[in-house]
Amino acid sequence: xxxxxxxxxxxxxxRLLKDVINDNQRNIYSHELAGLAGATAAQVRRDIxxxxxxxxxxxxxxxxxxxxxxxxxxxxxxxQRAALLGVGNLGRALLAFFSGRRPKLSIDAAxxxxxxxxxxxxxxxxxxxxxxxxxxxxxxxxSIGIITVPANEAQKACDNLVxxxxxxxxxxxxxxxxxxxxxxxxxxxxxxxxxKVAYFARTATSGGK
Amino acid sequence: xxxxxxxxxxxxxxRLLKDVINDNQRNIYSHELAGLAGATAAQVRRDIxxxxxxxxxxxxxxxxxxxxxxxxxxxxxxxQRAALLGVGNLGRALLAFFSGRRPKLSIDAAxxxxxxxxxxxxxxxxxxxxxxxxxxxxxxxxSIGIITVPANEAQKACDNLVxxxxxxxxxxxxxxxxxxxxxxxxxxxxxxxxxKVAYFARTATSGGK
DNA sequence: TGTTGTGAATCTCTTCACAGCT
DNA sequence: AGCTGTGAAGAGATTCACAACA
Numbered sequence: 001x002x003x004x005x006x007x008x009x010x011x012x013x014x015r016l017l018k019d020v021i022n023d024n025q026r027n028i029y030s031h032e033l034a035g036l037a038g039a040t041a042a043q044v045r046r047d048i049x050x051x052x053x054x055x056x057x058x059x060x061x062x063x064x065x066x067x068x069x070x071x072x073x074x075x076x077x078x079x080q081r082a083a084l085l086g087v088g089n090l091g092r093a094l095l096a097f098f099s100g101r102r103p104k105l106s107i108d109a110a111x112x113x114x115x116x117x118x119x120x121x122x123x124x125x126x127x128x129x130x131x132x133x134x135x136x137x138x139x140x141x142x143s144i145g146i147i148t149v150p151a152n153e154a155q156k157a158c159d160n161l162v163x164x165x166x167x168x169x170x171x172x173x174x175x176x177x178x179x180x181x182x183x184x185x186x187x188x189x190x191x192x193x194x195x196k197v198a199y200f201a202r203t204a205t206s207g208g209k
Numbered sequence: 210x211x212x213x214x215x216x217x218x219x220x221x222x223x224r225l226l227k228d229v230i231n232d233n234q235r236n237i238y239s240h241e242l243a244g245l246a247g248a249t250a251a252q253v254r255r256d257i258x259x260x261x262x263x264x265x266x267x268x269x270x271x272x273x274x275x276x277x278x279x280x281x282x283x284x285x286x287x288x289q290r291a292a293l294l295g296v297g298n299l300g301r302a303l304l305a306f307f308s309g310r311r312p313k314l315s316i317d318a319a320x321x322x323x324x325x326x327x328x329x330x331x332x333x334x335x336x337x338x339x340x341x342x343x344x345x346x347x348x349x350x351x352s353i354g355i356i357t358v359p360a361n362e363a364q365k366a367c368d369n370l371v372x373x374x375x376x377x378x379x380x381x382x383x384x385x386x387x388x389x390x391x392x393x394x395x396x397x398x399x400x401x402x403x404x405k406v407a408y409f410a411r412t413a414t415s416g417g418k
Numbered sequence: 419t420g421t422t423g424t425g426a427a428t429c430t431c432t433t434c435a436c437a438g439c440t
Numbered sequence: 441a442g443c444t445g446t447g448a449a450g451a452g453a454t455t456c457a458c459a460a461c462a
Contacts, residue, residue, distance in 0.1 A: 031443095036385070040433070046446080055443080092298065092302070096299075097399065185406075189217075190307075194291070194379055195283055198283070198353055201352055202285055257423095265421080
């Protein structure tokens with residue numbers, strides 16, 4: 001079983017490898033990738049070991065092969081699609097941010113309760129009424145939910161997603177969601193992050209992490 | 210020394226305690242707070258122990274006192290101010306999100322390179338030219354930077370902040386920043402988070418974390 | 419009885435260190 | 441000589457389990 005932390009770093013390595021490949025660099029050593037990622041060489045080697053890819057003691061890793069191996073590991077062969085719930089300031093920013101970024105992972109529908117938004121296309125994404133959730137999500141074969149509704153509506157949004165059979169949720173609302181154990185939630189708690197920065201900025205010389 | 214993870218949870222506990230206090234609940238047990246926070250009772254007790262606050266074996270913790278203790282621990286007595294670099298979609302969403310949220314922690318200046326934005330006030334925050342960074346930041350006594358510029362400009366933005374003497378940075382750009390060891394960076398890597406969700410949504414029954 | 423506070427045990431993640439390879 | 445792959449050690453975080461207490 002592969003850990004949450006390793007998955008996160010693999011995602012980062014792949015992104016860094018794309019730049020390396022674009023610069024026409026063929027091979028990369030664990031310590032080079034570690035330098036780019038802010039990790040240690042041993043960490044990089046172990047992460048790569050975990051997905052079963054092997055380098056060469058002389059030339060390090062083949063950048064292109066490694067990126068492909070990570071892709072095979074992280075991506076679903078048919079791709080995966082996400083729905084965004086809550087087309088406010090943050091929701092729209094995310095639609096812009098993720099638009100066309102990864103072919104195997106796209107936001108394919110947005111939902112809101114405000115009728116003025118129904119039918120609009122925002123950064124290439126069609127906006128539906130929340131009432132259509134149960135029909136649009138299976139129809140578009142969506143397997144991931146992104147919650148950007150206000151805090152007081154987040155649990156309801158989550159419950160709706162879970163009821164339809166969504167197993168993965170990215171939650172931007174600053175409240176812990178109650179979910180059954182077969183659903184994975186990743187929280188992005190910006191308030192918490194900012195308060196951490198404030199704390200460690202004070203305690204000065206290199207606080208935690 | 211208190212850990213990064215503990216600081217994060219304390220921030221969360223405080224937010225949850227506000228709701229509890231608003232509901233006129235006087236006392237709270239570690240297992241109740243744990244339930245709200247999605248943690249264990251032992252975890253909550255240890256975190257609270259770390260900041261030196263004590264409960265009562267009969268009544269648990271005094272909600273109001275505990276919230277105050279966490280505040281004394283997390284907040285700077287004079288408050289702290291942040292600057293946001295990069296007034297794009299995400300930057301504007303953050304200005305809206307954090308506007309007036311916490312009195313002791315506010316975004317007091319925004320910076321961009323686009324002259325059309327200079328002088329505008331966005332969600333209550335004045336927008337300056339990036340060239341004015343070195344004058345506005347000391348003037349407003351800002352100690353925290355928030356980076357929402359495009360990936361290829363993030364390191365430059367970071368370097369500018371560090372040069373002016375900023376010790377804490379919240380980084381939304383999807384690149385690891387190179388910083389001296391006396392600066393604390395908290396990364397919010399939305400791409401990584403979404404890819405994690407995609408992965409664990411597949412491997413189904415409660416992947417990692 | 420049911421809670422807190424906490425030493426000790428456990429679990430998880432990271433780093434060390436080196437054999438084996440090219 | 442300098443790298444990878446990896447067992448083993450180490451560090452860090454969480455949970456257990458129970459004495460002390462109201």
